[in-house]
Amino acid sequence: MCLIAFALNAAPGCPLLIAANRDEFLNRPTAALHRWNLDDGTEIVAGRDLRDGGTWLGLSPAGRVAMLTNVRQPLAGSGSRSRGELVTRWLQGDGDEDRLAGTIDPSAYGGFNLVVGDFHRQHWTWLSNRDPDTPHETRASKMHRKALSAGIYGLSNASLDTPWPKTLRLKQAVTDALTRMSTTDEWMLPLARSLSDGTPANARELPHTGVPDDMERALSSAFVCMPGRAYGTRSSLVVSARPAGSGWDVHMDEWTYPHTGPGAPLEGAQHHRETLNW
Numbered sequence: 001m002c003l004i005a006f007a008l009n010a011a012p013g014c015p016l017l018i019a020a021n022r023d024e025f026l027n028r029p030t031a032a033l034h035r036w037n038l039d040d041g042t043e044i045v046a047g048r049d050l051r052d053g054g055t056w057l058g059l060s061p062a063g064r065v066a067m068l069t070n071v072r073q074p075l076a077g078s079g080s081r082s083r084g085e086l087v088t089r090w091l092q093g094d095g096d097e098d099r100l101a102g103t104i105d106p107s108a109y110g111g112f113n114l115v116v117g118d119f120h121r122q123h124w125t126w127l128s129n130r131d132p133d134t135p136h137e138t139r140a141s142k143m144h145r146k147a148l149s150a151g152i153y154g155l156s157n158a159s160l161d162t163p164w165p166k167t168l169r170l171k172q173a174v175t176d177a178l179t180r181m182s183t184t185d186e187w188m189l190p191l192a193r194s195l196s197d198g199t200p201a202n203a204r205e206l207p208h209t210g211v212p213d214d215m216e217r218a219l220s221s222a223f224v225c226m227p228g229r230a231y232g233t234r235s236s237l238v239v240s241a242r243p244a245g246s247g248w249d250v251h252m253d254e255w256t257y258p259h260t261g262p263g264a265p266l267e268g269a270q271h272h273r274e275t276l277n278w
Contacts, residue, residue, distance in 0.1 A: 002021060002022065002023035002069055002070065002156060002157055002224070002233075003020060003021040003069070003155070003156050003166060003167065003170060003195075003222055004018065004019070004020040004021075004057075004067055004069060004115075004154070004155045004156075004170075005018075005019050005020075005152065005153065005154045005155075005167065005170040005171045005173070005174045006018040006019070006020075006067070006115070006152070006153055006154075006155075006174070007151070007152045007153075007174050007175075007178060008117075008124055008148060008149075008150055008151060008152075008153070009122070009150035010150060010151060010152050010175075010178060011178040011179075011181065013181065013182070013242065014178060014181055014240060014241060014242060015119070015122075015241050015248070016065070016119065016239065016240070016241040016250070017174055017177065017178060017238075017239070017240050017241070018057070018067065018237070018238065018239035018240075019170060019174055019177075019191045019195060019236075019237070019238050020057055020067065020195075020236070020237045020238075021195050021222060021223065021233050021236050021237075022047070022056055022057075022233065022234050022235045022236075022237070023219075023224045023231070023232060023233050023234065024231070024234045025229075025230055026230045026234070027230060029049075029050035029051055030048065030049060030050060030234060030235075031047060031048040031050055032047055032235070032254060032256045032270065032272045033045065033046065033047050033235075033237070033252060033254035033272040033273075033274055034046075034047075034048075034274070035274060036048060038088055038091070038092050040092060042060065042091065042092045043061055044058045044059065044060050044088070044091045044092075045058060045059050045060070045061075045252055045274045045276060046058030046059070046087070046091075047235065047237075047254065049082075049084050052082035052084055053082070053084070053085070053088075054082050054083070054084020054085045054086075054087060054088050055084055055087050055088060056068050056069075056084060056087065057087065057237060057239075058087055058088070058091050059091070059239070059250065059252065060091045061276055062094075063118060063119035063120045063278045064090060064091050064093075064116075064117070064118055064119070065115075065116070065117040065118075065119060065239075066086070066087040066088075066090040066091055066114065066115065066116045066117075067087070067114075067115045067155075068083055068084065068086060068087050068112060068113065068114050068115075069112070069113045069155050069156060069157055070083065070110060070111060070112060070113075070157055071110070071111025071112060071113065071128070071130045071135050071136065071157055071158065071159075072111070072136060072157040072158070072209045072210075072211065072219075073110070073111055073136060073138050073209075073210070074136065074138070074209065074210030074211060075138060078110045079107075079108055079109040079110040080108050080109075081105075081108045081109055082109075083109050083110060083112045086104065086109070086112065086114050087114070089103075090114075090116045096118075096123070097116055097123065097125040097127070097145070100116065100127075101125075101127055101143055101145055104127070104129070104143060106129035106140040106141065106142055106143050107129075107140050107141070109129055109140070111128075111129060111130045111135065111136075111138075111140065112128060112129060112130075113126065113127075113128050113130075113155050113159065113160060114126070114127045114128065115127075115148070115153075115155070117148075119241070119248075119250075119278055120278065123147075124147070124148040125145055125146065125147055125148060126145065126146045126148060126153075126160045127143060127144070127145045128143070128144045128145075128159065128160070129142075129143060129144070130144070130159065131144060132144060132159040132160065135158045135159045135162070136158070136209045136210055146160065152171050152174055152175060153171070154167035154168065154170060154171040155167070157209070157219075158207065158209070162207075164201070164207050164220070165201040165205045165220065166197075166201065166220060166221060166222040169194050169197065169222065170191075170194045170195070170222060172190075172194075173190040173191050173193065173194035173195075174190075174191065176190040177189075177190050177191050188238060188253075191238055192236075194222055195222055195223065196222070196223050196236070197221060197222045197223055198221045198222075198223045198224075198225055199221055200217045200218065200220045200221045201217070201220035201221070203217075205220075206220055207220065232257075233257065234256065234257060235254055235255060235256045235257065236254065236255045236269075237252065237253070237254045237255075238251075238252075238253045239251070239252050239253075241278070244277060247277055247278055248277070248278045249275055249276075249277055250275065250276040250277070250278055251273065251274075251275050252274045252275070252276075253271065253272075253273050254272045254273075255269040255271055255272075256269060256270045256272065257269050258270070
């Protein structure tokens with residue numbers, strides 16, 4: 001997952017809103033959003049990486065949430081373990097963020113941002129094996145973490161709330177969606193527009209992460225299209241928690257793209273929906 005904006009208790013009637021794009025090589029085998037069971041039988045709702053078995057963003061019926069982005073490195077290195085297992089480890093467990101952080105060997109993984117939450121406890125934490133001040137350096141010697149209070153946050157392939165243009169635009173779209181929720185059924189429209197935006201950042205606003213300039217530009221749009229490298233945005237996901245009786249209905253809407261190309265990426269997308277009650 002390469003772009004996420006999420007709101008935690010930022011508006012009445014919607015304690016959780018997530019909008020995210022997953023960017024990946026087009027030939028990496030993937031299952032769309034569905035209910036599936038981890039090795040110990042724990043049920044989760046998530047897409048699935050069919051190569052390494054993990055996921056990039058998932059929820060559990062027990063109210064646990066985890067979402068992951070990679071940290072861009074000039075020299076690609078995936079580490080000895082799959083980052084996707086960090087998401088499933090949180091969803092599978094019943095411990096807190098302290099216990100999780102204590103079990104992670106930062107040197108065993110490529111650079112990552114991991115946000116974990118317990119909806120019922122209202123505890124949310126960002127963890128990373130990269131220093132927030134220098135996230136694109138390749139060394140990982142310790143874990144970094146931050147407790148998250150109510151607010152709207154953004155993640156791409158740097159650190160938490162690094163102000164990349166596409167991250168700022170998606171955070172604004174989340175703000176707009178929350179504002180619309182009380183007045184219209186079309187509250188998801190700002191999110192759809194932002195997630196499907198293939199406009200690259202202008203030259204002055206481009207990040208500098210150590211990759212070639214042409215790649216930096218291609219990766220600077222929310223919806224990534226790099227056919228020459230067989231890489232791009234594979235799916236978009238919106239998660240929203242809304243009141244339902246004495247609890248909350250949590251809707252997960254995913255759009256998967258059979259081909260990455262120019263134009264309106266939502267055309268021809270396949271829609272998948274799952275719902276949990278918390």
